[in-house]
Amino acid sequence: VQLQASGGGLVQAGGSLRLSCVVSGRTFSTYTIAWFRQAPGKERAFVGAIRWGGPRYYADSVKGRFTISGDNAKNTVYLQMNSLRPEDTAVYYCAAGNAITSTLMRPQTYNYWGQGTQVTVSS
DSSP: OEEEEEOOEEEETTOOEEEEEEEESSOGGGSEEEEEEEOTTSOOEEEEEEETTSOEEEOTTTTTTEEEEEEGGGTEEEEEEOSOOGGGOEEEEEEEEOOOTTTTTOGGGOSEEOOOEEEEEEO
16 A cells, blocks of 8 residues: 655645645555644644544644545545644645554554655744
8 A cells, every 4th residue: 555645835824735645555445544744853643534434533733624535536535724823834644544443543553654745834
């Protein structure tokens, strides 16, 4: 399984970006697909996750601002980020794994990772 994340960039506070994660090798509906982010000097942190046909999960810090969606035909998961804040600045990673609800926020749950895409929000 390979994941390719893209869509990062530089945006002003209050702006929007949409990240994409293309999953190849297996259909993404087989796995839980999650987004994590890592800011300099900080641990990798859960952002959100999606299960095909199931609920979405979000970190409290992004609820109401970020939305995860999926296109099964394109094997692609999206992270729509609105009302961006400087504290959202980080490298964003997508990951795939067999997660249960109690473990989906843990990076070690996921077996497959994309390469990361940088998101920078200026104030």
